[in-house]
Amino acid sequence: MKAIYGLYPDPESAQRALNVLERAGSDLGFKDRDIAVLSAEPYEEYGFGQLDHKTRMPWLAALGGVVGGLSGWWFVSFAQKSYPMISGGMRLVTKWPDGIITYELTMLGAILTTLITLLITSRIPDWRGRKLYDPAISNGKILIGVTNPPEKARDELEKRLRAAGAETVKEFAR
């Protein structure tokens, strides 16, 4: 993939660049979803930090918990019933102690679901490194750019990114 992007020293300039690009999309011929933002820290107070639709992660976690709990309860009672121990009349399945195990597995379910949801929805792990990236962001720079920009718009984009206050504008190709 190819991309053109600018590195911005501070969130304000980055925000400006983003606004520029959002306006420029229509006439330069790229879509909003081609706009890429990368930063070494979340900037939740800025517009560019919030380019994400709402996630259902909490609900998934809750669901995972329920599943975990049910399977826990099933596991315990199934185990005891299908391998009945000789216990001289002592009950095999007992609610209170099994409740504890059910509880622990509920929490485990929630935790694992959260982890898995995170990994899947944020597309990690991804070790191929084909996606747009620049190590410079690690030093606090904020990357604002466009992936797969139309050839003719390339120079214009570079101009506007600079205008927004980019320290450098680079191209990315892999």
Place this chain on the structure above:
Amino acid sequence: MDRRNFLKISAVGSATVALDACGKPEHQLIHFIPEEELIPGVAEWKPGVCTQCPAGCGLQVRVMEGEAEVTRHGQLGLLSMGLAKKLEGNPEHPVNQGRLCAWGQAGLQVTYNPDRIRFPLKRSGPRGSGEYQEITWEEAVKELVAHLSSLKSAGKSLPLAFLTEPLHDHRSVLIEHFLEALGAPPAVRFEFFEHTVLRRANELSFGHHQLPTFDLANANYVISFGADFLGTWNSPVAQNLGYGTMRQGRPGQRGKFVQVEARMSQTGANADEWVYAKPGTEGLLALGLAHVIMSEKLRPAEAASQAGSRIDGWSKGLPDHTPEAVAKMTGVEADRIQRLAREMAVHTPAVAIIGGAPLAQTNGLASALAANALNGLLGSVEKPGGLFFTPQPPMPDLAVPKKGLSVRALSEGIRSGSAPVEALLIYNANPVFASPVEWRVKESLEKVSFIASFGSFVDETSILSDLILPDHSYLESWVDNIPQSGTTEAVASLAPPAMSPLHHTRSTPDVLLDVAQQLGGSVGKALPWKTYQDMLQAAFDSLRSHPGSVSAKAAADFWSEVQEKGGWWSAEITKSPASQGTKSSGAPAKVTEPQFDGSPQEYPFNFLPYASLQFGDGRHANLPWMQEMPDTISTAMWSVWLEINPQTADRLGIKQGDLLEVASQHGKLQAPALIAPGIAPDVVAMPVGQGHESYGRYASQRGANPIKILAAQTEPETGALAWAATRVKITRVGKKGKLILFAGGLREWPREFRHR
């Protein structure tokens, strides 16, 4: 013990045999052809006779197939043989009626004891070094015969001494014949807790030189003067049986048990009323009770008249034994004496028992006579709930054996030369361990040129011997026994070997018979039997004509049935009734104040050794089960201790487990303190049995031996050792001793913890 051995052991019992893989020596051992037909896993019950103590209980031996490591013709290998696995009481035996005490249970570890002598030994090192070399039985017997035949009669009798434990069976008869034929003096019988005094007293009071038998099951009131009859004294199992019935065996009727002593024994711990009397004054208390009964005419006159003709002042109603006077001497309050006297006079049948420490005083015989007199007064002689004398089965040569020298006399005789001994034969007696230093037994025995021992273990005495001809264990040999007490029936117990011998041992009576044959001449004639078995068969056959437990008429049937039953007994056989002092010879006895060795100022404590529930007189100290079985009162294991009163301990700043030095005029020893609420403030007590120098890995070098500091006080008339008549002083050594207790708390309510 490495894990390899462990694995092998676990293979014996557990299902993990497979784990115990090859490559271990015992798997390269050859397997001998079994000598007997055995079905693995099937238990066979064979009769037996217990010889762990003189009581002579009947046994049932559980025999099962097992693989033993044995040597045959010098080759080590595995032999599948019948092994004794468990001992139980013989339910039909009149003495123990299917019950068995701890010693009896532990009998198995005598047979399987790792320290048993496994083959004949000849001394290779200096005497007492314990260095021996293995020899064959032929050599051993030949050497013994050679020594005996070389003996020259010095004057009246052969310079030969036979030292044995008191036996009540045909081994004793055999030994007597043997010595008689050789022209040697009668056997010297020795055990530490002997009953000479009581036997003599019973002879004087009742005409029976014998231990009494108590019908506790029917008694309503039992007063015991120092007798540990529920633990170690006389015939414990039989007495426990009766006691249990006396307590709870008769609906709506529960007897009372009063114990009089200075240190609460295990027996005393069970008493409904425990009475402290100053050591040695028990006899006086008995007379005090008699005085009350007579003065208050609580018993018919004729009972009073005859009962105590042996007691000085009895006919006059014991004027100088008024409760007040006795209270002064004994320390028991007068009104208590009166109450006890009334109780026992009313709640008949009542019986008085005396034994143990009271008889081991300088006034022991008189005390015993006093107690006997009290029994007469209570009308409990040969009456239900009273005391009896066990009749002896009608067998030839079972009369009271000829009286031999005492060990003390022997020892002095050897040293002084008045009783020259050139050859000494020792059989299961251990006087070197169990006699006061003053007797100088070890020193004397070392003077004897030739000593042979028949015992199964190298103990303090047999380690002096030049030749050891190890005996079978009693599970491996023909055993018989004639109980002297514990039943009102005439009993002759008998058992064939329950298992074949584990080691290269030989039954001692057989060895003696063999020796006799080889000596030949008069000796050979006197002992015509090939084996001890033949001798027993002949002896028991004489019972066939009498009514008894075995009804078979034909000799063979009778013999086999006796073996199956484990003996012969009969209630038909009666004994000449007790002559209550009618043949009163000699001056009437006077119960004097006891004499103690050591001045009260310098030696403030009465020193009271007592028979240990674990070890008796020390003979069981080599059994791991007994070492680890907690003594009931102290809960101690693998230990020796000195019992001391809590107040006394506080006064002297002694804490539980502090190592103390106990010193008498004749020696000192060290033992840890045991705070015991049940002992008088001026008495300290110590169990006999530990402190062995040589008695196998479990007993040797463990604890101290109280006998070694005893004074050689004697009861004047019988010459018996007064082992309770020594005074001692105690001092703190300043470090902790090795006191291993099983119990934590002393009392059931942990409030005491506040004050710890």
Place this chain on the structure above:
Amino acid sequence: MEHRWGMVIDEDRCTGCEACVAACHAENNIATVGDDQAARGRAMHWIRVERYYEGNFPDVKVKFRPVPCQECSDAPCEPVCPTYASYHNPEGLNAQIYNRCIGTRYCGNACPYLVRFFNFLNPVWDKPLNLQFNPDVSVRSVGIMEKCTFCIQRIKTAEIKAQAEKRPLKEGEFNPACVQSCPTEAMVFGDLNDPKSKVSRLSRSDRSTTLLPELGTHPKVTYLKRDTWDNGKNA
């Protein structure tokens, strides 16, 4: 008929002779741990005779109380065992399955009577003491909890014998080693489900009680309290 094995121990008969202790060792292959281990509190006695003093000299009293496993009907030792090594067998005994035990020693903590004993080290028997082993009882190894079983090997043997002879078990046909040896007949063993058996009759005695009843373990061992002489019987 389902058996419920129980025991009655009469404190008024018991004289503390310890025959039961020795008998138990002989029957159940219980290891002797030796003086050093015993000193560290590791001696194993499946049955013990507890001794309690009351009062001070000269008015001292002593109470003996033999304590085997109480074979609780509601045993605290059972639910705490994670591997079912300590379990309740159909005849109501608290059995210990040695092969399942992994040595958490939790049962030992839970048992209020402390009748469970742990093999801290590999047990040792100097040859030929091992020849005495009872082949009907497995020998325990290191890291395993062991306890009184009411001599279950004797129970099973008797039951199998009775089955083979197609007859019900007779009362007193067999006894645990301790009961059989007891010289004062202080211990009685039998089937509590049989109302006529001696053990159930005695367990209904006016002297009967159990050990630590307040814990609600419902032991199958009943104790008959020490009786007194002048309790009206001798009036």
Place this chain on the structure above:
Amino acid sequence: MEKTPEQINQDLLRPLYHASWRFYLTLVILGSLVAAAFFAWGYQIYNGIGVSGLDRPVFWAFYITDFVFWIGISHAGTLISAILRVSNATWRRPVTRCAEAITVFALSIGAMFPLVHLGRPWLFFWLIPYPSERGIWPQFRSPLLWDFFAINTYLIGSVTFLLLPSFPDFALIRDRASGWRKKVYGIASLGWRGTPKQWHRLEMAMRIMAVAIIPVAVSVHTIVSWDFAMAPVPGWHSTIFGPYFVAGAIFSGIAALIIAMALLRKLLHLEEYLQPIHFENLGKLLLVMSLLWFYFVFAERLTTWYGNFPSEMAVFWVTQSGRFSKLFWTMVFCNFIIPAPILAIKNLRAKIGWTVVASIPIVVGMWLERFLIIVPALSHKYLPYTYGTYKPTWVEITITVGTFAGMGLLFLLFSRVFPIISIWELKLGGQKKPEAAPALASQEVAAEQP
């Protein structure tokens, strides 16, 4: 003065690149102590648990004490950092990673002890519920099994909790490093790029985790307390144990955290990042817990004393005035009498040195507390005849010491591969806000002040 992202990176990544000879020396010392502990354990497995001082009736002692102690310490991290996250206390930022690391390590150490104390450790897997050829499932009634589930859940949870916020930092290292580090951290960072979406999801996940981990942490120590409370042992069978243990756990946890942070601050020269304010805030928490602890102890003791149940009183007196009294009063001193005043006085609390002085005795005292819960009770159960005592041997002592060394060792190594402070979160604290959204400014200021 404000540090640039670049400076922050350099400061916080230094430990990963440079290590002094002191570091290696400590490494060797701690390493050998740990080795000694493992030798002791091997010795015990070979010869049997009998080489320890355990006996009858004291079937549990040092090992279970260590178990409870370390599980307790583990509450330092996850619980604290989770609570702080949920309550959005921004001063937490430099603290969290350190805390979460403590959790993971303490938990792994604590989880070893159930194995160490087994009579037949080679069969430990029989605790695990799986369909075995033996046809036996574990007894789900047994608290030990609850432990198994609880501890595993907690371990998984807290490892996740530690790793999630680390990905961005790994990415950071990846970008700056070269050679093997680039590879390793590249993989560890899971290819983290830092898109708004990733950031957003990460924060969301952390919030959920924070909420989820708190009840788990509570349940873990409650269940640990039930190992005791479920057994009818005088002094154990009590409903107070659950909260009592949880409070104690957090208590010891915070103390451990303070000590660890102080050490790191010195060793890794993080003075600018771990500031007195952090210690003071933790100190406040510690003070609360100390008071809470005292309240629990008093409540427990008073009810026992008032109830006056004989067997419980035996245990009571043996700790108050009996054999264990010295230890008991030492514990009270360590957990309350020493720390409470120090932490109550602002001038002292504000000084890092003093908070450490208050924390060290607490760690000791809390170990003692667990010991005093276990041993006196076991040695004085219902029947006085069975009273016993306990004396540890070199084996237990070595293993116990070894675990402390192990904790240090793990932490040392951790500080060599992880940025001990969550770099991106720290930077977050330093962000200057657009006038548009002064929203969270207030807390930020709080964090700012020196």
